[in-house]
Amino acid sequence: MSRFTKEMESRAHQILALYPERRSATIPLCHLAQEQNGYLTEESMIQIAELVGTTPAEVLGAASFYDMLHTEPVGKYVVGVCTNIACLLQGGEELLSHAEEKLGIPTGATTDDGMFTLEDMECIAHCDHAPALQVNYRFFGPLTNDSFDTLVDDLSAGKLESEVPPHGTLSRVQRKHPIAVPLEEIVRHRRDSDAKEGERLAAKAAAESKEGSN
Amino acid sequence: MPLPPLKIVSARAKDPKNVTLEGYLANGGYQGLRKAVLEMNPEDVRDQVMQASLLGRGGAGFEAGRKWSMLKKSDIRYLVINGDESEPATFKDHMLVEADPHQLVEGALIAGYAIGAARVFIFLRGEFALGFERVQNAINEAYEYGAIGRDIFGSNFSIDLVLHPGAGAYICGEETALLESLEGKRGFPRIKPPYFPAVIGLYGQPTIVNNVETVANLPWIVKNGASAFTDLGGGRSRGTRMFALSGQVNRPGTYELEMAKNTFRDIIFDPEFGGGLRPGRSLKAIIPGGVSAPWLGPDQLDVVLGQDEVAAVGSMLGSGSIIVMDDSTCMVRAAWRISKFFARESCGQCTPCREGGSWIEKVLNRIESGAGREEDLDLLMDLCDNIVPGVSWPPQQTTICVLGPSIPSSVAVSIKMFRDEYLTHIKEGGCPYD
Numbered sequence: 001m002s003r004f005t006k007e008m009e010s011r012a013h014q015i016l017a018l019y020p021e022r023r024s025a026t027i028p029l030c031h032l033a034q035e036q037n038g039y040l041t042e043e044s045m046i047q048i049a050e051l052v053g054t055t056p057a058e059v060l061g062a063a064s065f066y067d068m069l070h071t072e073p074v075g076k077y078v079v080g081v082c083t084n085i086a087c088l089l090q091g092g093e094e095l096l097s098h099a100e101e102k103l104g105i106p107t108g109a110t111t112d113d114g115m116f117t118l119e120d121m122e123c124i125a126h127c128d129h130a131p132a133l134q135v136n137y138r139f140f141g142p143l144t145n146d147s148f149d150t151l152v153d154d155l156s157a158g159k160l161e162s163e164v165p166p167h168g169t170l171s172r173v174q175r176k177h178p179i180a181v182p183l184e185e186i187v188r189h190r191r192d193s194d195a196k197e198g199e200r201l202a203a204k205a206a207a208e209s210k211e212g213s214n
Numbered sequence: 215m216p217l218p219p220l221k222i223v224s225a226r227a228k229d230p231k232n233v234t235l236e237g238y239l240a241n242g243g244y245q246g247l248r249k250a251v252l253e254m255n256p257e258d259v260r261d262q263v264m265q266a267s268l269l270g271r272g273g274a275g276f277e278a279g280r281k282w283s284m285l286k287k288s289d290i291r292y293l294v295i296n297g298d299e300s301e302p303a304t305f306k307d308h309m310l311v312e313a314d315p316h317q318l319v320e321g322a323l324i325a326g327y328a329i330g331a332a333r334v335f336i337f338l339r340g341e342f343a344l345g346f347e348r349v350q351n352a353i354n355e356a357y358e359y360g361a362i363g364r365d366i367f368g369s370n371f372s373i374d375l376v377l378h379p380g381a382g383a384y385i386c387g388e389e390t391a392l393l394e395s396l397e398g399k400r401g402f403p404r405i406k407p408p409y410f411p412a413v414i415g416l417y418g419q420p421t422i423v424n425n426v427e428t429v430a431n432l433p434w435i436v437k438n439g440a441s442a443f444t445d446l447g448g449g450r451s452r453g454t455r456m457f458a459l460s461g462q463v464n465r466p467g468t469y470e471l472e473m474a475k476n477t478f479r480d481i482i483f484d485p486e487f488g489g490g491l492r493p494g495r496s497l498k499a500i501i502p503g504g505v506s507a508p509w510l511g512p513d514q515l516d517v518v519l520g521q522d523e524v525a526a527v528g529s530m531l532g533s534g535s536i537i538v539m540d541d542s543t544c545m546v547r548a549a550w551r552i553s554k555f556f557a558r559e560s561c562g563q564c565t566p567c568r569e570g571g572s573w574i575e576k577v578l579n580r581i582e583s584g585a586g587r588e589e590d591l592d593l594l595m596d597l598c599d600n601i602v603p604g605v606s607w608p609p610q611q612t613t614i615c616v617l618g619p620s621i622p623s624s625v626a627v628s629i630k631m632f633r634d635e636y637l638t639h640i641k642e643g644g645c646p647y648d
């Protein structure tokens with residue numbers, strides 16, 4: 001099952017309604033598909049294309065540009081070790097080597113049990129906790145080899161399920177409110193307020209030039 | 215000695231209750247927005263921001279008030295908040311969105327009111343999952359509180375605000391790439407002219423793109439007035455600035471400092487801030503303003519942390535990040551890692567960046583791993599020259615955006631500052647630090 005379930009499809013329509021142009025929902029819907037299936041399946045991309053009014057190739061073209069969108073299956077936990085400059089200075093590359101050893105997979109691969117995918121990441125903006133990593137885009141750091149092992153063991157034992165949802169769930173907080181004021185109404189309103197602002201600015205300029213000529 | 219910090223954007227950051235509406239209101243939240251929509255006309259808010267000399271906090275340092283004044287008149291115009299913080303070693307917005315999500319929402323709404331935006335989008339880096347949850351929760355609470363939606367606080371100003379997730383691409387921090395991404399496409403920067411967002415932006419409509427920290431200053435500026443803001447700082451650099459200190463320093467972290475009043479030495483060595491280096495270590499180089507900026511040496515520690523002051527010594531304040539490298543660091547390895555980053559993050563549209571970036575990365579990699587040749591240094595400089603003619607600073611642009619022209623900075627400056635270290639790698643056939 002990789003098209004949206006009924007519930008997810010209704011969330012998809014709520015997301016679509018937030019944008020003046022449907023195609024803007026492409027990436028949010030890719031995230032939503034990953035939330036449902038763990039990764040972005042071909043069927044999902046076809047359905048997203050239908051929903052946003054473009055072609056599946058355009059959806060794949062966009063999705064393949066972004067590191068967080070996975071078009072192949074990944075583990076329940078995507079462990080992304082930062083090796084960019086601030087983490088490099090504090091042992092990020094050594095941490096990544098240790099992670100390969102601990103998980104028994106090379107960077108980019110997924111463990112046979114489908115629990116972990118290991119990635120090396122560019123700067124994750126957690127540099128004051130270097131060497132740092134993310135599990136499903138949740139921050140951890142600074143890490144030692146030992147604390148990395150503990151983290152992996154805790155994840156395997158299901159101890160961190162409340163902190164780290166399975167891969168694909170970007171946010172556990174959903175938007176509660178639809179768009180309150182239709183764009184057409186806002187546009188009429190802005191036209192009026194711009195006209196009033198124009199009058200105020202003209203009056204101010206006239207007063208200033210009068211003051212200047214006195 | 216640095217001055218005692220007067221905090222603006224990080225004033226509430228240490229209060230864990232502040233992430234909720236209740237906590238934010240207890241800390242004086244939403245008074246700025248209330249004042250703006252109930253007591254001020256949009257042009258008054260714009261005047262205040264213009265007078266405050268609020269320089270954009272994203273990296274380029276362009277005055278926010280001037281940026282707003284360039285917005286083309288149109289019935290539909292958009293505001294997009296750039297929260298796609300991805301410049302290596304920059305993590306101030308990460309802190310601001312997680313610690314004070316309502317401040318971001320309030321600031322975005324004030325900016326939306328000032329420019330008469332038809333809708334506000336906050337584009338938040340996808341990797342900030344916790345930040346996304348907090349900002350979404352803040353938006354939900356703000357709708358219920360009457361700060362977003364129809365007739366905000368009983369005024370006749372209405373606006374909607376949408377939080378939009380990124381999906382992992384450094385280039386989307388570039389404002390036109392960000393707009394492409396927000397339109398559901400690959401993050402390819404647009405050609406300017408004609409695609410200056412203030413003229414042709416989101417969906418072809420005039421659009422203002424402001425950084426998270428930039429708008430986070432607005433509630434304070436509206437509440438306290440532009441002159442209170444310009445009382446802080448010096449020259450063009452007014453108010454405060456968030457600095458993100460990282461690398462081989464005892465107390466890495468985010469520090470809000472008054473602009474143009476402190477030096478690199480203050481923030482790195484003062485016990486209140488960086489607390490100096492590890493015992494027995496000495497400073498080798500610092501990378502200010504993000505990895506696009508040329509490095510500075512220990513002899514430049516007394517440069518003042520201001521927009522024009524850092525520019526005057528041939529680098530930039532940029533995104534406010536400061537990376538400290540001590541004498542245990544291999545400079546070739548550091549330059550290689552930065553070039554690897556640019557090679558990976560090039561969007562691929564322009565030849566100098568796409569080909570030059572990965573070529574430079576390969577040459578640096580072979581020097582670091584011991585297969586370097588003496589002529590490689592000339593080759594590197596030639597490659598740099600092909601991306602940025604004359605390897606000038608600020609760089610000449612041969613590409614659609616500034617990612618490509620950022621590549622030569624660390625390469626050229628590390629060869630200039632540490633040529634002997636490169637030669638040692640080549641002569642000894644390996645890295646002396648391994």
